[in-house]
Amino acid sequence: MDNSPLLLNTFLFLVALCTFPIPASAVTTVFTLRNNCAYTVWPGTLSGNGVALLGGGGFELPPNATSSFPAPPGWSGRFWARTNCHFASSGNGSGTCVTGDCGGELRCTLGGTPPVTLAEFTLASSAAEKDFYDVSLVDGYNIGIGITAAAPTALRARKGEEDSSTSTCGYAGCVGDVNDRCPAELRMAGSGGETVACRSACEAFGTAEYCCTGAHAGPNSCGPTRYSQLFKAVCPTAYSYAYDDPTSTFTCSAGARYLITFCPQPSNPRNHKNP
Numbered sequence: 001m002d003n004s005p006l007l008l009n010t011f012l013f014l015v016a017l018c019t020f021p022i023p024a025s026a027v028t029t030v031f032t033l034r035n036n037c038a039y040t041v042w043p044g045t046l047s048g049n050g051v052a053l054l055g056g057g058g059f060e061l062p063p064n065a066t067s068s069f070p071a072p073p074g075w076s077g078r079f080w081a082r083t084n085c086h087f088a089s090s091g092n093g094s095g096t097c098v099t100g101d102c103g104g105e106l107r108c109t110l111g112g113t114p115p116v117t118l119a120e121f122t123l124a125s126s127a128a129e130k131d132f133y134d135v136s137l138v139d140g141y142n143i144g145i146g147i148t149a150a151a152p153t154a155l156r157a158r159k160g161e162e163d164s165s166t167s168t169c170g171y172a173g174c175v176g177d178v179n180d181r182c183p184a185e186l187r188m189a190g191s192g193g194e195t196v197a198c199r200s201a202c203e204a205f206g207t208a209e210y211c212c213t214g215a216h217a218g219p220n221s222c223g224p225t226r227y228s229q230l231f232k233a234v235c236p237t238a239y240s241y242a243y244d245d246p247t248s249t250f251t252c253s254a255g256a257r258y259l260i261t262f263c264p265q266p267s268n269p270r271n272h273k274n275p
Helices: 004-019 153-158 201-205 226-234
Strands: 029-035 042-047 066-071 076-087 095-099 118-122 130-136 145-150 172-174 187-189 195-198 250-253 257-262
Touching: 076 145, 095 195, 118 145, 130 145, 145 250
Parallel strands: 029 257, 130 172
Antiparallel strands: 029 066, 042 076, 076 095, 076 118, 118 130, 130 250, 145 172, 145 257, 187 195
């Protein structure tokens, strides 16, 4: 197996430590991305506030592989998985992805093209604040994502939790396979006619009711629909529409370690198998 993508991410990890030094009074957050799918995915990363570019913007992640990198205090942004990608120059440069494509580049500077499942974060700026995180289906679904959060070691020690792997914050994610239950009018089909992603009702129909715009631009006027309820039934701890906050937003202490798992449960490889 070619280990160059993993070596590249180790290099990026070290560069990030030098480029974005963490003040002694601040806390360090570490993200680990794990591919539990039966096929290769190409994670994309995008900063929402311009603080730092994590993981170089995107990279290749084979089955059972992991990649870790730090994030500075106050970072906000998103992660997602691209599937069925083909890039020039042995995985570097330009190319295309069937789902989650970000302008045809390996290293994303744009968000993933819907439909795509998102892992979203807003990190605390100081140890006195909290991180916020969620998994969102507002832009549709392509593959399952799960987020496990472990509070900082010092905090766990104060609570008497000796196991460093203990998950002390809420599990956010979409473990079920939305593609298997996607209505025909929301289906995104692959070259063989298989369902490779499920569009949101907003993307499919573009109406204010589904997009929470116009007369429905607010939590009091934009509620769940039969489509968002279907998403919620499959993935109860993920955002199913824009104002699905109470059961979808999670917090953790500053300096947490986050494990983002693609395909939290083993998935059917037929939908995303790369030739």
